[in-house]
Amino acid sequence: SIASGTYDASLGRMQAEWDDRYGGIKTTNLILANIDRVPDMNETTKARMIAEARFLRAWQHFYLMTWFGDIPLLETDPSIEEAQTITRTPRAEVLQFVIAELTDIMNDLPVKSDYAEEEKGKISRGAVAAFLARIHLYEGNWSQVATYCEMLMNGSVGDYALFDSYSGL
Numbered sequence: 001s002i003a004s005g006t007y008d009a010s011l012g013r014m015q016a017e018w019d020d021r022y023g024g025i026k027t028t029n030l031i032l033a034n035i036d037r038v039p040d041m042n043e044t045t046k047a048r049m050i051a052e053a054r055f056l057r058a059w060q061h062f063y064l065m066t067w068f069g070d071i072p073l074l075e076t077d078p079s080i081e082e083a084q085t086i087t088r089t090p091r092a093e094v095l096q097f098v099i100a101e102l103t104d105i106m107n108d109l110p111v112k113s114d115y116a117e118e119e120k121g122k123i124s125r126g127a128v129a130a131f132l133a134r135i136h137l138y139e140g141n142w143s144q145v146a147t148y149c150e151m152l153m154n155g156s157v158g159d160y161a162l163f164d165s166y167s168g169l
Contacts, residue, residue, distance in 0.1 A: 029077040051108035111158035126158035
């Protein structure tokens with residue numbers, strides 16, 4: 001039904017997308033609202049964790065926007081009363097929020113080679129650049145796609161290369 005365009009909100013996949021993405025947004029908003037309550041937290045780690053949470057919140061909003069268009073934009077965790085009055089935010093505003101969040105956090109994250117071996121796979125500066133390239137690709141902003149891809153190729157956001165063996169994938 002998705003491929004043919006005959007789906008509606010009652011389709012389990014649509015409900016799961018909505019529920020899972022907003023569950024992730026709630027979690028990241030709670031982290032951001034409460035991270036200052038952690039005693040004696042290393043400031044570098046704190047800044048990185050805030051950037052990671054903001055990345056994940058932007059990611060969730062982006063995928064909701066691509067599935068549903070206008071969606072409620074939740075920059076903070078709403079109270080029950082506020083949640084009952086939330087309306088959809090225009091897609092363009094959500095897109096602007098996502099791009100601003102990612103642009104703002106890029107330099108707060110390390111490049112992948114700065115992570116210790118046991119931390120490999122955490123969100124890096126290169127992940128932010130790659131995600132921004134994808135967002136701009138979806139939007140048809142070709143010059144921005146080229147800009148972020150060039151950052152990945154020239155090493156300014158980390159060392160990346162193509163896998164050297166297609167059959168080895």
